[in-house]
Amino acid sequence: MKSNKWYLVWAGLCFMGVVSLLYVYRYSPVTLTIAGIELKKIGNPDLSSEDLAKSIELDTIQTLRKDVVSSIDSAKAKVNTQVDSNAVELASYSPAPIVADSAVNDSTHHRVLLLGDSEAGGIKNILNDYCRSNGHKLVATIEWYSATSLNFAKGDTISKIIARYKPTYIFVLFGLNEVLARDGANRRALAKQFHKRLRKVPYAWIGPTNWGQDYVVTDAFRAAADSAAFFSSKSLVLPKSTDGRHPSLAGYRIWMANIANWLQTSARWKMKMASPTRAGYPRKFRTIILNAAEYRGY
Structure with a gap:
């Protein structure tokens, strides 16, 4: 029983440590990459011209997304080869006709x-x-x-x-x-x-x-x-x-x-x-x- 309690304490400390590191990383100027993939920060919703220009070149506006991409394959895919659903949206979106x-x-x-x-x-x-x-x-x-x-x-x-x-x-x-x-x-x-x-x-x-x-x-x-x-x-x-x-x-x-x-x-x-x-x-x-x-x- 005592051993189990120590396991719980140790797990809790590990969790708090990870959360603290993510919080520090959020406000640091350092950018980390894992296996060639940049670890994104949760930040200001404003977008710069450089960000949007990259998105337009790929026929996508990736930086405008609010949803979190959960697919492991899409997370590993390089940005320059990523297929975005925006192209489909642009082709299929048909707003209601203008009314009087x-x-x-x-x-x-x-x-x-x-x-x-x-x-x-x-x-x-x-x-x-x-x-x-x-x-x-x-x-x-x-x-x-x-x-x-x-x-x-x-x-x-x-x-x-x-x-x-x-x-x-x-x-x-x-x-x-x-x-x-x-x-x-x-x-x-x-x-x-x-x-x-x-x-x-x-x-x-x-x-x-x-x-x-x-x-x-x-x-x-x-x-x-x-x-x-x-x-x-x-x-x-x-x-x-x-x-x-x-x-x-x-x-x-x-x-x-x-x-x-x-x-x-x-x-x-x-x-x-x-x-x-x-x-x-x-x-x-x-x-x-x-x-x-x-x-x-x-």
Whole structure:
């Protein structure tokens, strides 16, 4: 009996030791490999452009998975030869057809995906408050810094992300980096090409704020979007941050309030977006951070 007790004590100490080592490894800068396989750490859900670029090259978005791969064979398989189910999802995923705005009532609880540039990064937390307060769920945001219509239209990154998260409503918010562009025909062509990637999911296309002279980009986006699905921001007077380009926090709140009012009254696909009952809801959405200088997407 005494011997058995010592075995239990010894087993308990071993278990605690393993847990302690895993905890220390979680916060250490060291990366361990076993039999050539990297031992992954449980960490920040945000993804970098380098991580996503590797996934896109393999026609997969492995780093977006929340589930744990339990198969020993798949764990031993090298990443460069791994077959992902995303390709099947991309081919088979067919969202419900877009319905008339009168059929999308205020009781709909949407899965919201935010696609955009740096302005998407500025508005995401405020959008999250509006979504959570109105029964919607912001599932993911894509912040593609320095990106233009070229990045969003040319590559299949956006198509893959939409297929992965299966949103029922998409917020589109980019164009800040091209308000000074003057090539109207080219911007219209790119905007139409991007529009095809929305895969017939209801959406709200939000034009960029105006920090200079918006020559053609807002008009190009409006022409590519469905009727009443585009919200122009070029005439809004918003407080600016210190860089003189992006809105300040107060500016983002004013901007979102205007967008929310439009969504409930005039948008093609209306959705419930009353002012949130409070600010600072938990941020349970996934953030994907890209940089066009490092990852073009095409």
